[in-house]
Amino acid sequence: MSAVTQAALLTGRQARQGARIPVFMVMNLLQPMIWLLLFGQLFRSVIEIPGFAGGADVSYLEYLTPGVVMMTAMGGAAWAGTTFVQDMERGVMDRFLASPTSRGALLAATMAWYSLVGCGQALVVVGVAWLGGARFPGGGAGVLVTLVAVALLSCLFAALSGAVALLTRQQEALIGVSQLLTIPLMFLSSAVMDPALAPDWIADVARYNPFDWAVVVARDALQGFADPGTVWLHLGLLAAAVGVMGALASLAFRAYRRAL
Amino acid sequence: MSAHPNGSAGGAIDNAIDVAGLTKTYGSGRGARTVRALDGLDLTAPHGSVLGLLGPNGAGKSTTVKILATLSRPDSGTARVAGHDVVRDPAAVRRAIGYVAQRPVTDPMGTGRENLVLAGRLQGLGARDARQRADELLERFGVAHAAGRLVKTWSGGMARKLDVAVGLVHRPQVLFLDEPTTGLDPEARAAMWSEIERMALGDGMTILLTTHYLEEADRLADRVVIVDAGRVVATGTPDALKDELRGDGVTVDLGDDVAAASAAAVAARVPGVVDVAADGPTLRARADAGATALPALLAALDAAGLGVRAAGLSRPTLDDVYLRHTGRSMAAAHRASAGVEAEEVAA
Structure with missing residues (x-):
């Protein structure tokens, strides 16, 4: 049995679990609606600030949408480790690890599910x-490229959340990831505001923020690929980040086993 | 029966489990207190046998099983399961074993059937085989009526049966059951015992069972290994272990610990009474001829002014074996380990 088949089977398990608690998915969608409709209205006039990206051609709702898409993806994937925590609290994780199930498949299933x-x-x-x-x-x-960026960002944060879960074995640590990490990342980016109009240091930080990479890709793609070079560069950076985080998360399995 | 690929490995060929000199130390980060969980543990289990690993909480039972199931690595020593070294070839061990942890191993948000089918497929069964095997096991464990319900709605006894079924789904050569009946009510425990007996008889599988229930080891195990503080203190068939203890067990209930301690001092001087120990409010001893020793003991206690609530004679039990080898009863060992835990929480 290949690791790919195992990953597919485990993704199916996640899908069944997700489908049985539909309230989570509804709640996950409620928040972006609030961002989109409330923020979109409240800050409608920021685009009138001279120098705002896109100028008069782009409404604030159009500017904000890729930001909200990525905030939703990141916010959801930050909880991906919950499955690991629950499996570790029971003996499910230990049973998987004592079977021919590959650790990569366990990780890939979580990443795939949160991407979907x-x-x-x-x-x-x-x-x-x-x-x-x-x-x-x-x-x-534009939508297709946006979905690729969503999948990569989801994989990145699902791997991070999974690694934190394996290292701490506590749901509380995941609250830390979702509250203390994702909210600053959102505001240190171009998601809701053009960083060119923010203090320089914010623009500098945004350049190294993987969340911003995804927003930059989606915004350029949705608005008609004005700068394809930027799109490919940032997709490449995201893919590399997923690779690094995935490798770190596999190492976290070793740390978990040492604690057994 | 297929040939064993590692048949050249000397004596290991006859044993499904072969463990020598296993040590494992856990270092706790803060306070830098290290706990020696295993201290040179040896054990063997022939193919097709049921080995009972008996001991109080903290004796090292679960640590042993985790090492044998390739979850944890030993500091030193060797362990072979189904002919494969657990450290050098964990992948081969994982294909050969079923592991039922102390905690539930099923997904509460999946149905019974889904749990079994997924487990079967992850173990390498094809989709049809896995479904067939799942139905077969649901039937065999008498939980087919609940197969389509989420496991979180199942009773404790039913869920534990499903745990064992999940461990069996790929017909492993060696099955590890870590405290399969802890927390079950007596009825569910009896049902689980019958299942395990049936498995042991029918499937030719080797089963390693950990328990702190003496009667469980007595009933199910071909051979018992008594573990205390990470070491094996006694090993043999339940009957052989009991036969080593000559004579009858004597128990006298004195109502409180202080009286029992005084009574122990008195009892040690009564002729024909040996192996005297105070176990909480109870005095335990052995006597070659209980029928004559007990009246003499009661007379001595009466003369010493110690009031007796109840007294009795019994054939040796595994608890007597345990007491003999560790100097305390299982119940006392449990009280002690509970006390240590309370102390650690308080610290």
């Missing part, structure tokens, strides 16, 4: 923004 959820939610967010009057010249190709 993130993509589904991204489509809803883009759809609601469209109903709200936003228009995306990037069209189908």
Whole structure:
């Protein structure tokens, strides 16, 4: 049995669990709607600040949508370690580790599931923004590239959350990831505000923020690929970050086993 | 029966489990107190046998099972399971074993059938085989009526049966059961015992069972290994272990610990009474001829002014074996380990 088949089977398990608690997915979508509709209204006039990215051609809702898409993906994947914590609290994780199940498959299943959820939610967010009057010249190709970025960002944070879960074995630590890490990352980026108008240090930090890489990709793609070089560069950076975090998360399995 | 690929490995060929000189120390980060969980543990289990690993909490039973199931690595010593070294070839060991942890090994948000099918497929069964095997096991463990319900709605006894079924799904050569009946009510425990007996008889599987229930080891195990503080203190068939103890067990209930301690001093001077120990409010001893020793003992206690609540004679039990080899009863060992835990919490 290949690790890929195992990963597919375990993704199926996650999907069944997710489908049985639909309230989580609804809650996960409630927050982006609040961002989109409330933020979108409240800060509508920031685009009138001279020098705001896109200028008069782009409404604030159009500017904000890729940001909200990525906030939803990151916010969801930050909880990915919950499955590991629950499996470790019971003997499920130990049973997997004492069987031919590959650690990579355990990790890949979580990453795949949160990518799928993130993509589904991204489509809803883009759809609601469209109903709200936003228009995306990037069209189908723009949405497709956005979904690739969503999947990569989801994998990155799912791997991070899984690693934290394996190292700490505590749900509380995941609250730390989702509250203390994701919120600063959101605001140290171009998600809700053009960093060119923020203090220089914020723009500098944003350049190294993987969350911002995903936002930059989605925004350029949805708005019609004005700068394809930037899109490919940031997709490449995201993919590399996923590789590094995935490797670190596999190492976290070793740390968990040492604690047994 | 297929040939064993590692048949050249000398004596190991006859044993499904072969453990020599296993040590494992846990270092606790803060306070730098290290705990020696295993201190040179040896054990063997022939193919097709049921080995009972008996001891109080903290004796090293779960640590042993975790090492044999490739979850944890020993500091030193060797362990072979189904002919494979657990450190050098963990992948081969994992294909050969089933592992039922002390905690539940099923997913509460999956149905019974889903749990079994997923476990079967992860172990390498094809989709149809896994479904067939799942139905077979659901039937055999008498939980088929609940197969389509989420496991979180199952009773404790039913869920524990499912745990064992999950461990069996791929027909392992060696099955590890870590305290399979702890926390079950007596009825569910009796049902689980019958299941384990059936498995041991029918499937030719080697079973390593840890327990702190003496009657469980007595009933199920072909051979018992008594573990205390990370070492084996006695090993043999339950009957042989009991036969080593000559004569009858004598118990006298004195109502409180202080009286029992005084009574122990008195009893030690009564002719024909040996192996005297105070176990809480109870005095325990052995006598070659209980029928004559007990009246003499009661007379001596009466003369010393110690009031007796109840007294009795019994054939030796595994508890007597345990007492003989460790100097305390299982119940006392449990009280002690509970006390240590309370102390650690308070510290």
